[in-house]
Amino acid sequence: MNYAAWADWYDVVYSTEGSGEVDFYVDLARHSGGPVLEIGVGTGRIAIPTARAGIDIVGVDLSTEMLDVTRKRLEGCRISGKVELIQADMRNLDLKRKFRLVTIPARALLLADNPDDQMATLRSARSHLARGGRLALNVFVPDPHMLADESRSPFFWDEVVNPANGRRCLLWAINRFDTTAQTNDGLQIIEELDERGMVATKVYLDVRLRYVYPPELRLLIERCGLRIVHELGDFSGSPFDEHSPEYVVICRAV
Numbered sequence: 707m708n709y710a711a712w713a714d715w716y717d718v719v720y721s722t723e724g725s726g727e728v729d730f731y732v733d734l735a736r737h738s739g740g741p742v743l744e745i746g747v748g749t750g751r752i753a754i755p756t757a758r759a760g761i762d763i764v765g766v767d768l769s770t771e772m773l774d775v776t777r778k779r780l781e782g783c784r785i786s787g788k789v790e791l792i793q794a795d796m797r798n799l800d801l802k803r804k805f806r807l808v809t810i811p812a813r814a815l816l817l818a819d820n821p822d823d824q825m826a827t828l829r830s831a832r833s834h835l836a837r838g839g840r841l842a843l844n845v846f847v848p849d850p851h852m853l854a855d856e857s858r859s860p861f862f863w864d865e866v867v868n869p870a871n872g873r874r875c876l877l878w879a880i881n882r883f884d885t886t887a888q889t890n891d892g893l894q895i896i897e898e899l900d901e902r903g904m905v906a907t908k909v910y911l912d913v914r915l916r917y918v919y920p921p922e923l924r925l926l927i928e929r930c931g932l933r934i935v936h937e938l939g940d941f942s943g944s945p946f947d948e949h950s951p952e953y954v955v956i957c958r959a960v
């Protein structure tokens with residue numbers, strides 16, 4: 707994936723987020739008392755509000771560009787001392803420190819695009835848990851209708867406002883699922899509109915991920931020396947069931 711391109715547009719795509727994800731992770735951080743390790747910290751969407759809630763947080767990311775966005779946001783901020791940013795690979799993380807809470811928000815586990823790398827990421831997370839500490843993460847639940855759709859034309863999925871300049875943006879996507887490998891080599895397309903409603907900028911962002919079904923994720927988690935203590939179906943605390951769009955899990959080390 708080209709994270710350099712993503713860094714400029716990540717917050718536009720995620721400005722649609724109305725699911726309560728940020729509040730969910732900030733609340734967990736607050737209850738843990740910190741320190742928190744966020745794996746795949748991105749542009750600081752969750753790390754910055756976590757620090758504002760008074761919790762020390764270490765954010766790890768592979769992408770220089772994503773980390774640069776977060777660094778820039780923190781410049782001159784009162785809370786900048788509460789956020790430490792480290793460039794590292796979630797598949798072989800060794801910070802030689804332990805955390806009360808480790809998080810892998812925003813489906814970032816799926817960016818490890820094969821089962822071995824997903825397990826390596828979970829093992830990395832486990833090895834950074836303090837005694838009694840918890841790991842929280844979320845993934846989407848694969849939708850059979852979405853997987854069956856083989857059309858190669860973009861579908862419209864949302865209209866948002868670019869928080870940086872107030873311009874309307876249309877969000878489109880193309881999915882290219884491989885249902886054997888459980889991967890999606892997808893494309894996100896952003897059309898930013900000018901004052902007349904004409905497309906002023908068009909951006910193509912690739913995304914490769916490996917989706918997992920909840921039963922498989924349970925097994926991966928167990929194989930990595932973790933035990934699930936809570937399963938939720940969204941970020942507002944609904945129980946996980948067959949209608950849940952999201953699989954949110956909280957684990958402890960065995």
Ligand SMILES: C[S@@+](CC[C@H](N)C(=O)[O-])C[C@H]1O[C@@H](n2cnc3c(N)ncnc32)[C@H](O)[C@@H]1O
Nearest residue numbers: 746747748751767768769772795796811812814
């Ligand atoms: C979906 S974003 C999530 C960002 C942030 N946690 C949030 O909720 O907004 C996933 C992040 O994972 C990072 N990432 C992808 N592969 C990685 C790897 N192998 N190691 C560390 N970070 C990685 C990407 O650079 C990206 O910033």
